[in-house]
Amino acid sequence: MAYSWADDDDQTLQHDSKTLKYMPLYELNSNFNQQYRPNVSYHYNEQVSHFHYGVRHPMKPFRLMLTDHLVIGYKLHEHMDLYKPRRATRSELLEFHSEDYIDFLSSITPDQSALKSYADTLAKFNIGDDCPVFDGMYDYASIYAGASLDATRKLINGQSDIAINWSGGLHHAKKFEPSGFCYVNDIVLSILNLLRYYPRVLYIDIDLHHGDGVQEAFYTTDRVLTCSFHKYDGKFFPATGNLDETGIGKGKNFAINVPLRDGVDDESYIRLFKSIMEPLINQFNPSVIVQQCGADSLGCDRLGRFNLNIKAHGECVNFIKSFGIPMLVVGGGGYTPRNVSRLWCYETSLLTNVKLNSKLPENLAFRNWFKPDYSLHPNLKGDNLQNQNDRKFLENLKITVLEQLRFLNGAPSCSMNEIPPDLQGFTKDDEEAFYEKLKEQDFNDKFIDGEARDKKIMKDEARIGELME
Structure with a gap:
């Protein structure tokens, strides 16, 4: 095997400052010419990181700023088309969400005197500790949703093979209410837009939490297959995503859930993921794939219960990319900002066929956030979490899911006689x-x-x- 400095996680020798200054930040993948070489676009509006849920709230939008600094610090922007997307309009949000809910989001303010008069309305729309009212809430939602919609338009018109929006992926929001830190479901809006052009959409969710909002939205259709890998014990939020949730009516068997226990490790997760996703993709034959890459499935996450390292999480994204199908890649959960940004930067490099130096760039803004190791790949295995997913449990889980795939009866077809209007948005x-x-x-x-x-x-x-x- 050829040596690469990008593989040096622990170096015995320390480089001097002059060497570090001229050391390359990345190298092209050694098999670059033989690999799938997609045109990748990066959709980011820097204003999305300016919002604040609250001092004690685990969701920190500034993790998106850290991610962007890492992407720029490693010069990954040289390998992508960069777009600053506009905000989603009210009419675009109404493609999924109810009018009274969108009106509420756009009118409510965090003023305490006003909130008291809205007590009944706040209860109606599930506003509380998880989904608080904060300054600019509607603007925040319209910005991240607008970025995902912009990404879908680039896929539809052929400008991109892979479109990335790390500010998106808020998969819990429902038609009539917010849920789980999510106010607008940009994934559902994106899939609805993709369905205007693509016959079949595959949605893959590797967040710690079940992608309940997306599953619920497409529970009765066979044009969208939802597949979620998540923690499930009947109590852990959102307390959905068991094996028996398979869809209803025309959508029967087009909702696939892979409920896991605490402490799942790299080897177990990757083996299970690949053994399910390969036959699933071959059977469903999707026209486009939407992958949600929630970072709370990493070890050492503030709310996490899994033991995945960054490379293992990234391998799941790289495996799906290898099928050469157009992809929308979005973020999601993740509540330890420094590890979230490391992960999404690393997965950006995988999608662009670039191998990164494991040592973070010396001139990186906010570099002190990543001390003491200043590494792209810290050890995230938590010693206090044992893997409760033994081999027998995982094997039974795989057999159950693959048995469900037998009922798909091949890729469903649909009539696409009329070219949908307004694809440019x-x-x-x-x-x-x-x-x-x-x-x-x-x-x-x-x-x-x-x-x-x-x-x-x-x-x-x-x-x-x-x-x-």
Whole structure:
């Protein structure tokens, strides 16, 4: 095996400052020419990291800023198309969410006197400790949802093979209410947009928590297959995602759940994931894949109960990428910000076929957040969590899930006779400005063409010897 400095997690020798200054931050994968080489786009609006749920709340949007700093610090932006997406419009949010709920999100403020008068409404919309009212709540939701929708549009029009939005992946939000730190379900909105163009969508969720909001939204259709790997004991939030939740009606057997116990480790998780996903993809034959990469399934997460390291989590993303199917990749949970940013930076490198130096860049902003090791791959195995997923349990789990796949009867087909409108996602103001510009251009073209035509006629009718410029 060829040596690579990118594999040096623990170096015996310390480099001097001059060597560190000129050491490359990444190298292209050694099998780069033989591998799938997708066009990758990165969708990020920096304003999404400016919001704050509350001092004691585990959700920290500034983890997205740390992720972006790592991506830029490693110069991964050189391998992607970069987009600053607009916010989702009210009409786009209403494609899934109810009108009264969106009106509530856009009007409520954290002012204490106002909240008292809204007591009944807050209870109706499930506002509480998990989903508090904070300043800019509606703006925050529209920004991360807008980024996911922008990513789907780039997939639909062929500009991207893989589109990344780490600010998205908020999979718990329901049609009428927020849930589990999630206010707007950008994944459901994205899948609805993808269904306008793609016949079948596969949704994969490797968050610690069950992707209940997405499963619920597509529980009765065979055009979306949802597959979630998560912790389940009947009590752990959201207390859904058991094996018997398989879909109803036309969607029967198109909801797949893989409920795991505490402490699952790298080897067990990867083996189970690959043994299920390969036959599932071959059977369902998705046109596009949406993968939610919640980082709370890592070891040492503030709310986590799994024992995964960053490379193991990334291997699940890399495996799905290897099928060469268009992908929307989104974030999700993750409550230890420094490890969340490490993970999503690493998975960005996998999606772009780049191998990163395990030592973080010396000039990285906020580098002190990653001390004492300053490594992209710290040991995240928690000693206090034993793996309660023995081989027999995992084998029975795999057999049960694969048995469910037998009832899919091949990839479902659907009629796609009419090209859906508005695939570019222009707002009404954008369209009006665009048409005005076209009218102005058309008028100018006609004037210029008419002037040129008259000049040509004058040249043709000129008498011999006359000079016409």
